[in-house]
Amino acid sequence: MTLYFNLAELLGSRIEQGLYRPGQRLPSVRALSVEHGVSLSTVQQAYRLLEDNGLVSPRPKSGYFVAEDRQLPALPAISRPAQRPVDISQWEQVLELVRATPRPDVIQLGRGMPDVDSPTLKPLLRSLAQISRRMDMPGLYYDNIHGNALLREQIARLMLDSGCRLGPADLVVTTGCHEALSCTIRAVCEPGDIVAVDSPSFHGAMQTLKGLGMKALEIPTDPITGISLEALELALEQWPIKLIQITPSCNNPMGYIMPEARKKALLTLAQRYDVAILEDDVYGDLAYTYPRPRTIKSFDDDGRVLLCSSFSKTLAPGLRVGWVAPGRYLERVLHMKYISTGSTACQPQLAIADFIAQGHYQPHLRRMRSQYQRGRDQMCDWVTRHFPSGTRASRPQGGFMLWVELPESFDTLRLNRALLEQGVQIAVGSIFSASGKYRNCLRMNFAARPTAQIEGAVRSVGETALRLLDTEHAGE
Amino acid sequence: MTLYFNLAELLGSRIEQGLYRPGQRLPSVRALSVEHGVSLSTVQQAYRLLEDNGLVSPRPKSGYFVAEDRQLPALPAISRPAQRPVDISQWEQVLELVRATPRPDVIQLGRGMPDVDSPTLKPLLRSLAQISRRMDMPGLYYDNIHGNALLREQIARLMLDSGCRLGPADLVVTTGCHEALSCTIRAVCEPGDIVAVDSPSFHGAMQTLKGLGMKALEIPTDPITGISLEALELALEQWPIKLIQITPSCNNPMGYIMPEARKKALLTLAQRYDVAILEDDVYGDLAYTYPRPRTIKSFDDDGRVLLCSSFSKTLAPGLRVGWVAPGRYLERVLHMKYISTGSTACQPQLAIADFIAQGHYQPHLRRMRSQYQRGRDQMCDWVTRHFPSGTRASRPQGGFMLWVELPESFDTLRLNRALLEQGVQIAVGSIFSASGKYRNCLRMNFAARPTAQIEGAVRSVGETALRLLDTEHAGE
Structure with a gap:
């Protein structure tokens, strides 16, 4: 294990144990260098790793701070699928998803597509x-x-x-x-x-x-x-x-x-x-x-x-x-x-x-990992802000997909149809179950670097969900 | 249908009906042009097509002649496989064939590989x-x-x-x-x-x-x-x-x-x-x-x-x-x-x-078709010359594969093993049967333009087959 990694782990565990509080200033690079007898650049690498992991955030000319607690949607409960072997259904919904040709006028939040625009792929x-x-x-x-x-x-x-x-x-x-x-x-x-x-x-x-x-x-x-x-x-x-x-x-x-x-x-x-x-x-x-x-x-x-x-x-x-x-x-x-x-x-x-x-894979991965981690944080914020209250969401530790759970009676197939008219597509939850469960869930992709257009699309999902929920309740 | 194609068909059927005999001189380009009221280049195209099909051969400064009958190996008889559904065997032999990595020191007559060296692929x-x-x-x-x-x-x-x-x-x-x-x-x-x-x-x-x-x-x-x-x-x-x-x-x-x-x-x-x-x-x-x-x-x-x-x-x-x-x-x-x-x-x-x-496919096909046809003729000649008498062979009308049948008791698995030491590989017949029939048959590829090296490889196949047949008979 390298020096900077050890140092990052030490600092990380101190943060997690509450020795440093959210928003608090962390020791300076110079101080840590003296304290641990390592070079300045080793400390900088350690901080960068912690930053990648979302634990610290740098402020220009002020040093590193413990990242603020962000408000997060609640986690979904443990799943409770039918406890018996089933014949798998849902092919029609999957076909609908994979048959869709990429169209510039539709924001495809549903596909499993990474960001291929990174210069590290050149x-x-x-x-x-x-x-x-x-x-x-x-x-x-x-x-x-x-x-x-x-x-x-x-x-x-x-x-x-x-x-x-x-x-x-x-x-x-x-x-x-x-x-x-x-x-x-x-x-x-x-x-x-x-x-x-x-x-x-x-x-x-x-x-x-x-x-x-x-x-x-x-x-x-x-x-x-x-x-x-x-x-x-x-x-x-x-x-x-x-x-x-x-x-x-x-x-x-x-x-x-x-x-x-x-x-x-x-x-x-x-x-x-x-x-x-x-x-x-x-x-x-x-x-x-x-x-x-x-x-x-x-x-x-x-x-x-x-x-x-x-x-x-x-x-x-x-x-x-x-x-x-x-x-x-x-x-x-x-x-x-x-x-x-x-x-x-x-x-x-x-x-x-x-x-x-030629050594291009690891630098590319490093870049994508940190981009996707920022994408996750951004997507969670958007869900907190734009989705109906009571929405639950997963806490991805890797990759570029968020799993979102709406109230139990909700139907994301209806949501998806309503969204397509607005040029937005999601992956409906039922295709992730052999027996058509998770109809109230959906999956969204946060691989692409955040833009106002993507935020608009996520907002559309949240607002349309809210509208459909309201109609549902009105009909009761 | 184009003019030259019609003319080629007419001349071809006259040859096949025996109106012109093998080795006989055919009407001159000029004469046919006058007779059929078509341009000189149309007649030339027709002759070229007949040449591609192996029916006529040009002699420099003398015009076109009906192609000489070539000596051909006899055809295999109609196959007589077991007339009941079987579970398919032979995976090990197929795996041996497809697992082989192309090696410059082995001439792979067994693979289904076209010639990819043609300039028309550029x-x-x-x-x-x-x-x-x-x-x-x-x-x-x-x-x-x-x-x-x-x-x-x-x-x-x-x-x-x-x-x-x-x-x-x-x-x-x-x-x-x-x-x-x-x-x-x-x-x-x-x-x-x-x-x-x-x-x-x-x-x-x-x-x-x-x-x-x-x-x-x-x-x-x-x-x-x-x-x-x-x-x-x-x-x-x-x-x-x-x-x-x-x-x-x-x-x-x-x-x-x-x-x-x-x-x-x-x-x-x-x-x-x-x-x-x-x-x-x-x-x-x-x-x-x-x-x-x-x-x-x-x-x-x-x-x-x-x-x-x-x-x-x-x-x-x-x-x-x-x-x-x-x-x-x-x-x-x-x-x-x-x-x-x-x-x-x-x-x-x-x-x-x-x-x-961009229109590159048809010219490429034309070139490959005529190359493969010449390759077939060449391969048939080699088999006639170098293989044991009594060898039978298919008459390919397209593609680049020849099917060769040796005497019934012959085992091409043994032949293939003996050949590998000589840097030659064939496709053994048994993999073309669900039940392991055709052990006395083999398939050879004639896609590549003929070289002395390839002729040497085909001769090795023939001579090794003859040697194995002799040992077999000596052992009887």
Whole structure:
């Protein structure tokens, strides 16, 4: 661990213990440098890290202050989905969401799109162009079925950050995380099998279960600590579950990071009942804290965790480059990959390998992490300001999605229809449930840098929700 | 139809009727120009077309002559696979083939790789580079789930050549033809269902059936006219077949083009027994004759044909851009596409749309068609010269694959192992059968322009086969 990181941790815990109060001035850079015997720049780095984490805020010419407590919407309660395996519905709503072509006149708060306008992505575009000009035209050839070897080396290196010690031969490159998910599910399950999922859960993964003929068993999930291990254990007792499918780090749609101890306990549970785990880590590198959280995969010692990820959220979705670390299911996943797309487009793989090898990935991540963290704070403020009172919202610890809960009787499908006339689109909550729950919830994207136009859109969502609530009550 | 095409057809039929004999001098360009009242250049174009089709050969300063009869290997007999549904085997052999990373020291006669060195592909690389430099970075965004609209427009236009009148909304872009096949199969079939296939048949499509849990029923197939309609009808009587999966135009691995009348009869049969047809047309644009053959899809009036294709064989496989025209199964295919990869990489789609819109596709196809036709003739000559007597071979009418049949007891798995030590790789016949038939067959690629090195590789195959045959007989 580096010096500045240790110092940041020390200061952070003092703030959290209340030694420094919100709004209070913190020791000067010079004073801390003398106190801890470190250089001025080390202290500055430590403060910058705390700033990134939202704990301190700098004031020009006055130094660093403890960040003011902000007023936040209340957290949603732990989810209570139906405790039995169900056939998954909601395909029509998902299709509506994914079919929408980006239109300049519609603000799409519903899509899972990162901000791809960052200047830190420019070197990636340069690499893409350079590969097209290479005389040996590597982008035109069939790739090895495992995926490009240079890229797999780079991915294996990146995965060290989450505690995974894997080699390139342990990885299979896929066409986005979608293909990673479907290959993984088909590698482990047969049609009719039961898969336990966190709830709410990523609609793409659930539609994959649906399309492949599996049943989903939604497990109660806490908005801070993730899937309930107690409820999961009961379910494992009761049903012949084949696979546990979760997004424990920077969950989509809730944004929580499951604590490390609970990740370990989940793995132990899976070992005890001999089930596989599909760990979707697609947002994991976007945790606001650094170093990023460890994956369940990093504790896996018998190959039962299939880690699925991609560069769609960290770099850009249009590249369609993801990967699986399938553990003991490698051969099965290779077969599923072969029959699903044969191989993945070469040029994007080569460009990404180049981008990482040249050292552009970490600076890009740093920038996006802090942008998304500021985006979260801004979005929470807007929800506090513009949404009906009583609105609840998640506390994302990474990624760029906010989960919002309106009063129980509310219908976000109606809200979405009303909003489309105003040029705003949200993701309705029901698509995050296998059984159409969460009709009163919605998901909004805060990836883009805040603008008056985006605030206007969020205000429209809040005001339209209020109007619909009023009509509802008037009709009672 | 153009003038030169009509003239070429007239001259071609005179040659085929024996009015001009092999080696005989044909009328001069001037004489034909006067006789038919067309320009000199029209006659020249007609002769060039006949030359492309292997019917005439020019001799410098002497004019055009009817091509000499070439000595050709005998045709394989009609295939006789087991007439019952089987679980598909051979995954290990397929994995060996597709896992091989291209190595400069191994001549891969086994892969399905087109020649991507043609200068007519240069504009495609230019487009790929230009898209990377565009400020709006279209290659980074999620695409619409149907695929890029510009590309679908261009594909719809291209499909007019095979007699299909479809709009962009009738098409779904996929990540190569592989994804088109797997989405199609899953859209139509449930695990356990029986699918009738031509035999030998593309290993990728059969492995997809295997991976998705379907059973294959291999139907006897003629090396000139394709799948036996008589045998297929018997099978339809006898078994609850859900889907007929075939490659009727420029078949892989045999290269035949099923005659139009038989394509229509097949469709009628499918209608009578109410089954769907998966028509793999991935080599269809590479027919040596122009205009290219019509697809079964072009006669389909009730949406039961799902046409699958891609640019992997006509342009380059590394682009991973294919498509489905799913007829009445559109919604199901969309769902399967969504769960399989979400969407297809944007940049290659945009580059291909550009390439076609700027008029580069047809000139490229013309060049490749005639190169592949010459490659076929050359490969047939080499097989005649270097292979054991009694060797049989297909008569490809398009594409770049030759199917070779050695004596019945021969084992091409052993041959392949012996060849790898010599730096040569072939595709063993058994992977083209669901039940491991065709162990005495192999497939070779003639896409690359002939070189001494390639001839050396083909000679190695022939000579090693002869050596193994001798050892076999010595051991008897």
